Amino acid sequence: MRALADITEDALVRVDQQAHREFGDDETAWEPSQLRAYFERLDAARFDPEAVA
Known part of the structure; x- marks a missing residue:
């Protein structure tokens, strides 16, 4: 199991x-x-990293 x-x-x-x-x-x-899209995507990845995977 990954951390x-x-x-x-x-x-x-x-x-x-x-x-x-x-x-x-x-x-x-x-x-x-x-830039706005980039930072929004980073925030989304922080909040729900499995959704980005």
Whole structure:
């Protein structure tokens, strides 16, 4: 059985990787709406990491 911290960390990594594939590697070039979506996805992964998996 995996620890919740490990599941959460994996979910956060997946969100980050997906955002960089979707929005580009340079975070400073992201539009405000892209940043907002990124942070919303990170929050969702923190609250329910298994939903992201």
